[in-house]
Amino acid sequence: MSRIFRFFIAIALVSGVLLYAISSLNSEQGYSGENTLTIYNWGDYIDADLINRFEKETGMKVIYETFDSNEAMMTKIKQGGTHYDIAIPSEYMIDKMRKEKLLVQLDHSKLPNLKYIDKRFMDLPFDPKNHFSVPYFWGTVGITYNPKMLNGKEIDSWSDLWDPELKNQILLVDGAREVIGMGLNSLGYSLNDTDKGHLLEAKNKLDSLTPNVKAIVGDEIRLLLENQEAAVGLVWSGVASEIMAENEDLEYVVPKEGSNLWFDNMVIPKTAKNVDGAHQFINYMLDPKIAAQNTEYVSYSTPNKAALQYLPKEMVEDERFYPSSELTEKLEVYENLGKENLAYYNELFLQFKMHRK
Amino acid sequence: MYDFKGFTLDWYKELFQDTRLLIIVLNTIVVALLAALISTMIGVLGALAIHMARKRNTKNALLSLNNVLIVSPDVIIGASFLILFTMAGIKLGFYSVLLSHIAFCIPIVVLMVLPKLSEMSPSLIDAARDLGASGWDVFSKVIIPYISPGIFAGFFMALTYSFDDFAVTFFVTGNGFSTLSVEIYSLARRGISLHINALSALLFLFTMLLVVVYYFISKRNKPNGMGVGK
Structure with missing residues (x-):
C-alpha cells in the first residue's frame, strides 16, 4: 500500500508543480485577466x-x-x-x-x-x-507542375492536361467543386453552372482525363508533389506557394480559361x-x-x-500569385448553389472517381 | 525536408522560444498525469465493486457497462461529451478535457485490475480476517499490495491513452486550452514546421528516461518480495 501511496503522491506533486509552471507561464504571457x-x-x-x-x-x-x-x-x-x-x-x-x-x-x-x-x-x-x-x-485554384519531369514542357491551360504525354502524371485534390469546376472551365462554362446538360458534358470530359490521373488525394498532395511522385497537380495557390518554397523546380499557373477565386x-x-x-x-x-x-x-x-x-x-509582380486584371476577370468565386445542386456535383464527382481507368 | 543539407540545432532553439507551444506541451502532460491518477483511483474501486458483486447477472451487467466506453468510437465519445458539457454549462477548457480523459481511462484501469483480483485466492482475505484484520486493513494490507502490478499497469495504460488521445480531446478543447495532438493536427493545413520534429525527439527522449528510471526503481524494489509487500 505504502509504495503505491508514495507513487501517487509523487504524481500528484509533479502535476501540482507543472500546473504552477503553466499558470506562471500563462500570466507571464498575460493570458489571464x-x-x-x-x-x-x-x-x-x-x-x-x-x-x-x-x-x-x-x-x-x-x-x-x-x-x-x-x-x-x-x-x-x-x-x-x-x-x-x-x-x-x-x-x-x-x-x-x-x-x-x-x-x-x-x-x-x-x-x-x-x-x-x-x-x-x-x-x-x-x-x-x-x-x-x-x-x-x-488565392486561386490552378496547376502545379514540374517542368524538369516533363522535359521542359509548359502548361498554361486546363486543356493541356488532356495531353496523352501526361499519362499517369496528374494528382487531383479530392474536392467535388474543384474537379468538376476544372471540367466546366475547360469547356468554357461557369464554375457555378447548374445546367445539368453542361455538368454532364463536363463529367464526360473528365472521364476522358482518367488515363492521365495518377490519384485523387487530400492534404498529402503537398508531399507527393514536393517529392516528385507526380509531375502535375491540381492545387490551391496557397498550397502551391508552400511547396514551391520547398522544391524550387515546381511551377504554378492559373489556367487561362479561368478558375476559382477563394x-x-x-x-x-x-x-x-x-x-x-x-x-x-x-x-x-x-x-x-x-x-x-x-x-x-x-x-x-x-x-x-x-x-x-x-x-x-x-x-x-509574380503573375502566378497576383494574376493580371485581365485574368482575374475570368476568375469566379464559388456561389452557394443550394443543397440539390451540390448533391448533383457530388454525385457526378463520385461517378468520376469510380470511372477511373 | 526536401533536400537534406546538414545538421542544425536551430529548430530546438525555435522550439524553446515558442512559449505557446511549451504551454501546450505542459498542458498535455498535466492532463495525462492527473487523468491517469484519478482514473486509477476510481478504476480500482470500480474493479473491486465488480469483483465483489454477489449475483452473476449484476457482475455481467456492470462489466458490460464498463466496456461501453471501450467499444464506442472515440469520435462518438468526443461529440457526446461536447454536447453534454455545453448543455451542462461547463466551459470548454482544462476541466472539460480532464473530465473526459478520466472518463475514457477508467474502463481501461478496471480491465487491467480485474484479472489480478480474480487471480487472488479468496482464502487470503479469509485468513486476514481470521487474524483480526479490520476491513480497512484487508483493503490496504492485503488486496492493494496483491493487485499493485495491475494498478501500475492500469496507470501507465491510462497515461498513454490520455497522452496520445486526439479524437475526444479535439471536441472538448476550447477557450485557449489545447493539447499537443490537437495543435499539431491544426498545423497540417500549412505544413508542419520542423520544430515539431524537434519536440517529438525531446518527448521521445523524455519517455525513454522515464522508462529507464522506472526500470531501476522496480529493480531496487524487487527484493521486497512479490505479492504482499510492506
Missing part, C-alpha cells in the same frame, strides 16, 4: 510578431487558437461553450454562417482601414456589402465577448504595413492594395 481577445484561426496563418505588437499597442492580451477545417470551426462556434472574438473561415462557410445567424454585423465606422482593400475583393456574393466579413487572404475572411462570431477589441484587431490587420508583413510571413496573396507597395517587387 479580463482584457483578452480570442482569435480562432488556421494553424500558423499569422505572423506571431504582429500579435505581440498588437498586444503592446492596445494593452489587450491575445489568445490564439487554431482549427484545421471550416467544418470543425463552425461546430465549435455553433455548439457554444467558447467565446471566440475573431474567426477566419473560407468564403463558402461565411455564407453558411451568415445564413445561420452565427456572425455579428461589422461596424464599418470602426474599420477606417477598410478603404485599403482592393475593390475587386469587396461586395462579393458570399457576403454582399461586406456586412459580416473582411478579406484576409485570397477567400479567407475575418469575421466576428456571435459568441464574441470583446466585439470592440475584435474591431480594433481587424482594423489593425488591415493597416497596409501590417498586412504587408503578414503577407511576407504567410506568403499567400493579400487583398490589401496599399500593402503591395511595401512588399518585395518580385512578390507583387
Whole structure:
C-alpha cells in the first residue's frame, strides 16, 4: 500500500508543480485577466510578431487558437461553450454562417482601414456589402507542375492536361467543386453552372482525363508533389506557394480559361465577448504595413492594395500569385448553389472517381 | 525536408522560444498525469465493486457497462461529451478535457485490475480476517499490495491513452486550452514546421528516461518480495 501511496503522491506533486509552471507561464504571457481577445484561426496563418505588437499597442492580451477545417470551426462556434472574438473561415462557410445567424454585423465606422482593400475583393456574393466579413487572404485554384519531369514542357491551360504525354502524371485534390469546376472551365462554362446538360458534358470530359490521373488525394498532395511522385497537380495557390518554397523546380499557373477565386475572411462570431477589441484587431490587420508583413510571413496573396507597395517587387509582380486584371476577370468565386445542386456535383464527382481507368 | 543539407540545432532553439507551444506541451502532460491518477483511483474501486458483486447477472451487467466506453468510437465519445458539457454549462477548457480523459481511462484501469483480483485466492482475505484484520486493513494490507502490478499497469495504460488521445480531446478543447495532438493536427493545413520534429525527439527522449528510471526503481524494489509487500 505504502509504495503505491508514495507513487501517487509523487504524481500528484509533479502535476501540482507543472500546473504552477503553466499558470506562471500563462500570466507571464498575460493570458489571464479580463482584457483578452480570442482569435480562432488556421494553424500558423499569422505572423506571431504582429500579435505581440498588437498586444503592446492596445494593452489587450491575445489568445490564439487554431482549427484545421471550416467544418470543425463552425461546430465549435455553433455548439457554444467558447467565446471566440475573431474567426477566419473560407468564403463558402461565411455564407453558411451568415445564413445561420452565427456572425455579428461589422461596424464599418470602426474599420477606417477598410478603404485599403482592393475593390475587386469587396461586395462579393458570399457576403454582399461586406456586412459580416473582411478579406484576409485570397488565392486561386490552378496547376502545379514540374517542368524538369516533363522535359521542359509548359502548361498554361486546363486543356493541356488532356495531353496523352501526361499519362499517369496528374494528382487531383479530392474536392467535388474543384474537379468538376476544372471540367466546366475547360469547356468554357461557369464554375457555378447548374445546367445539368453542361455538368454532364463536363463529367464526360473528365472521364476522358482518367488515363492521365495518377490519384485523387487530400492534404498529402503537398508531399507527393514536393517529392516528385507526380509531375502535375491540381492545387490551391496557397498550397502551391508552400511547396514551391520547398522544391524550387515546381511551377504554378492559373489556367487561362479561368478558375476559382477563394477567400479567407475575418469575421466576428456571435459568441464574441470583446466585439470592440475584435474591431480594433481587424482594423489593425488591415493597416497596409501590417498586412504587408503578414503577407511576407504567410506568403499567400493579400487583398490589401496599399500593402503591395511595401512588399518585395518580385512578390507583387509574380503573375502566378497576383494574376493580371485581365485574368482575374475570368476568375469566379464559388456561389452557394443550394443543397440539390451540390448533391448533383457530388454525385457526378463520385461517378468520376469510380470511372477511373 | 526536401533536400537534406546538414545538421542544425536551430529548430530546438525555435522550439524553446515558442512559449505557446511549451504551454501546450505542459498542458498535455498535466492532463495525462492527473487523468491517469484519478482514473486509477476510481478504476480500482470500480474493479473491486465488480469483483465483489454477489449475483452473476449484476457482475455481467456492470462489466458490460464498463466496456461501453471501450467499444464506442472515440469520435462518438468526443461529440457526446461536447454536447453534454455545453448543455451542462461547463466551459470548454482544462476541466472539460480532464473530465473526459478520466472518463475514457477508467474502463481501461478496471480491465487491467480485474484479472489480478480474480487471480487472488479468496482464502487470503479469509485468513486476514481470521487474524483480526479490520476491513480497512484487508483493503490496504492485503488486496492493494496483491493487485499493485495491475494498478501500475492500469496507470501507465491510462497515461498513454490520455497522452496520445486526439479524437475526444479535439471536441472538448476550447477557450485557449489545447493539447499537443490537437495543435499539431491544426498545423497540417500549412505544413508542419520542423520544430515539431524537434519536440517529438525531446518527448521521445523524455519517455525513454522515464522508462529507464522506472526500470531501476522496480529493480531496487524487487527484493521486497512479490505479492504482499510492506
